[in-house]
Amino acid sequence: MSSILVFIITLILFSLSAFLFPIDLIWYSKLKKPEWTPPNKLFGIVWGILYILIALSLAIVDYKVGLKNTSFFYLLIWLINYLSNQAFSYFQFKLKRLDLAAIDCLIVAITALLLVKLTLNYSILASVLLIPYALWAIFATYLSFTIYRLNK
Numbered sequence: 001m002s003s004i005l006v007f008i009i010t011l012i013l014f015s016l017s018a019f020l021f022p023i024d025l026i027w028y029s030k031l032k033k034p035e036w037t038p039p040n041k042l043f044g045i046v047w048g049i050l051y052i053l054i055a056l057s058l059a060i061v062d063y064k065v066g067l068k069n070t071s072f073f074y075l076l077i078w079l080i081n082y083l084s085n086q087a088f089s090y091f092q093f094k095l096k097r098l099d100l101a102a103i104d105c106l107i108v109a110i111t112a113l114l115l116v117k118l119t120l121n122y123s124i125l126a127s128v129l130l131i132p133y134a135l136w137a138i139f140a141t142y143l144s145f146t147i148y149r150l151n152k
């Protein structure tokens with residue numbers, strides 16, 4: 001598969017949850033949140049940039065070695081990360097289950113960290129491109145658990 005196609009498909013797939021499970025801003029604005037919560041507009045900007053970096057990272061791996069030449073474990077962690085990433089919006093904004101969203105966010109953070117490490121086997125640059133994702137996922141996990149605790 002063309003690496004450009006890998007980039008486009010990955011970007012579309014990671015962006016899907018925004019369309020499938022739109023943010024309920026009215027509900028979200030009523031939640032108790034810590035004072036260090038970023039402004040709502042920042043979330044969309046950050047996730048947009050991160051999705052580009054994620055797609056670029058996977059495209060680089062495809063270009064360098066071909067996705068079919070990566071390990072089963074690497075692809076499995078990608079799949080778990082992707083599904084968890086998409087599930088967050090479902091849990092948070094569709095079901096309005098802050099507990100499930102926080103647990104799911106933890107899975108995203110753990111798998112993002114694993115992807116940084118596993119991607120090193122294929123490309124240092126592709127791995128480095130995932131570091132902002134892993135760091136934001138850790139921050140988002142802390143924020144999610146804090147919001148859950150404040151609203152239970």
